[in-house]
Amino acid sequence: MNPIGDMYTGASNGLREIWANKVRSILSMSGIILGVAALVSMVGIVQGMLGNMRASFEQSGGILKLEVHPTEAPESQKHIAGISPGMTWGDIVAIQAAIPLAVYTTPIVDMRYERFVANGRRKGGMLKGVTPEFISIGSTELEYGRFIADMDIALKSPVMVIGTYLRDELFPELDSAVGQQIRLRGQVYTIVGQLAEIQAMPGSRRNRYNWENRMNYISATTAMSRYKGDDEVDEIYVMADSVEDLPDLIEQIENTLTRTHRGINDFEIRTQEERLQEMKKLENSFTFSLGGIAGISLLVGGIGIMNVMLASVSERIREIGVRKAIGARSHDIFVQFLAEAVVISLLGGLVGLFASVGLLSLARDLIPEGESISLVPVAAMFYGFMFSSAIGLLSGIYPAMRAARLDPIEALRYE
Amino acid sequence: MMTESDTIFKLSGIRRTYTVGSEQVHALNGVDLSIYDREFIAVVGTSGSGKSTLMHVLGFMDSPTEGRMEFEGKDVTGINGAARAHLRASRIGFVFQSFNLLPRLSVLDNVLLPLTYGRNRVLNKRELGMAALERVGMAHRDSHTPNQLSGGERQRVAIARALINKPRLILADEPTGNLDTKNRGRIMELFASLLEEGITLALVTHDDEVAAYAGRRIRMQDGKVVEDTKS
Secondary structure: OOHHHHHHHHHHHHHHHHHHOHHHHHHHHHHHHHHHHHHHHHHHHHHHHHHHHHHHHHHOOHHHEEEEEEOOOOHHHHHHHHHOOOOEHHHHHHHHHHOOOOOEEEEEEEEEEEEEEEOOEEEEEEEEEEOHHHHHOOOOOEEEEOOOOHHHHHHOOOEEEEOHHHHHHHOOOOOOOOOOEEEEOOEEEEEEEEEOOOOOOOOOOOOOOOHHHHEEEEEHHHHHHHHHOOOEOOEEEEEOOOHHHHHHHHHHHHHHHHHHOOOOOOEEEEEOHHHHHHHHHHHHHHHHHHHHHHHHHHHHHHHHHHHHHHHHHHHOHHHHHHHHHOOOOHHHHHHHHHHHHHHHHHHHHHHHHHHHHHHHHHHHHHOOOHHHOOOOOHHHHHHHHHHHHHHHHHHHHHHHHHHHHOOHHHHHHOO | OOOHHHEEEEEEEEEEEEEEOOEEEEEEEEEEEEEEOOOEEEEEOOOOOOHHHHHHHHOOOOOOOEEEEEEOOEEOOOOOHHHHHHHHHHOEEEEOOOOOOOOOOOHHHHHHHHHHOOOOOOOOHHHHHHHHHHHOOOHHHOOOOHHHOOHHHHHHHHHHHHHOOOOOEEEEEOOOOOOOHHHHHHHHHHHHHHHHOOOEEEEEOOOHHHHOOOOEEEEEEOOEEEEEEEO
16 A cells, blocks of 8 residues: 555545545534634734735835924923924925925815815715825826815815715716816815725725725825915825935924924924834734634644544444454554544635635725735635644544544454 | 465464463463464364454564464464564464454545555555455445445455455455345355465354355364364
8 A cells, every 4th residue: 555545545435434424524524614714814804904905015116205294392302392383384395495304395274174065966075285295295196187286275266176985976877077066164165186996905886985085185285275274284195205215304304394393303204114114013913813822723623533533433443443454554544543533624715715706806895995805815814724724633533543542453343 | 285385374372361360261272283374274163162263463563472374384473563464464364253354445545545654655545545445345335434334345445455455365254243134145255265365364253155156164162172164
């Protein structure tokens, strides 16, 4: 006999036994089925969510983007903090004038959540005042019309660039809403551009939950003059050309803003490095905790298989005696029972893989932004399957050893 | 006179001692015995006389505690489990009182089972199995399961299983113990016809009528051979 022949015979005998004890086999498989399904779908969901986070990270400019946020002045400067004008339009002008490394710069005048009215419909969405360079930071793309232009900044024009969410909700019959009128706080704006729909993954279906599609933009100057009162801005985004430029760029922004803020250190420059690290941390903690849960359920599945195999051995003591009497070596009996355990767990693993596809497609429908969840996370499936076969092998060893060690004479006498 | 090459088994001073609790049980207590080609041996004796243990030792299912054992001219006294399994698979056929067919396998698959454990790869398994079933007159039942058969039929299938590896020696432990008179006669005639084909037979029995088929009768008592007669 050769090992492959051994395994083949073992597997076909195993299948026969499994078929003969259908209910018991299905029960013993259920642990492995649940374990594999849990492992694969959890990893799939987490990967999808993390993929979403990464896509949104790249979308908003990735590692090359710097964000300047206002902060409280430090304790030592509290008493003179009032001399700083805060973050203003002047900062943008200063950065653009003094720092060539700042390839693109835009203020963010954050209107946050606004209600938009058109066509007798009313919908909420996010609104920001920005400058033309905003479109060059990150991967936001225009589908129709134009983005906020220099003349809009100069003239404080009542124009708006909308995302697909507002198009879908307010102009459902239109593909392009360019040229339409839309009202914001009672004032009429003309839609001059419409952004391309943002998909977390290429080719995935339309996703109305993706918050990035709820973003809408007006001219920063319009936003400041109409709604903020003065030339105050909420944030500044600066885009560098390369990672090597970042340290110099940060230093230069700091110098420039320290000057425009009259020496008051009431701002901070955030790099996306931290966000990237946080994402990685989150990824690791998700992987470990979910992997742990799935691992435990697979372990429980393995214990179930061991239990069933032990029962199967004591049920078939006489058969083992007969097989030994007609020439089976202990090794043959060992392989026979081990193969049975492996076949049970492999079948369980396969069913688990199919179940995970179902769970993942359910998750796609139920979880917001679920569209980025892959239905077939190949790596997770591979590991899940390998892990389940290893569990089957391990849990089969002890029962198979018990079977192999039986004395043929005793076994034949067993009633 | 028998020559050396005709000798299948040569046992000298065989003892088999079990320890039951603190007591030593001598199941075989010094057996000297030779078995020759084409013999039909009936082993008789009361229960506990050691005849089953003798069969187990002859069938390489059990190893003697003491003594020397030769099989086909070779010393097989201390051989390991795998070597004994190989001899069981290739040289010995077993027939049991309670048939011991595997209930989930078809008649044909039961007969083919020993081939799984042979060292040589057999290509025409099915034909071999059908030929063995033909030999015992059970070919028409090949796809039945054992529990669809009568006792006599089951024992025929079990004999076909013992024949599949073309053994030199068939050992049978009370092969007719669970059968009625009619079937007992048929099975014994089957055994007698195997003898004519050159297979050596040793069977344990309580039944004098069964023992009467045998050419040699060995009586066991207290783990010893007390009578060894040829007719």
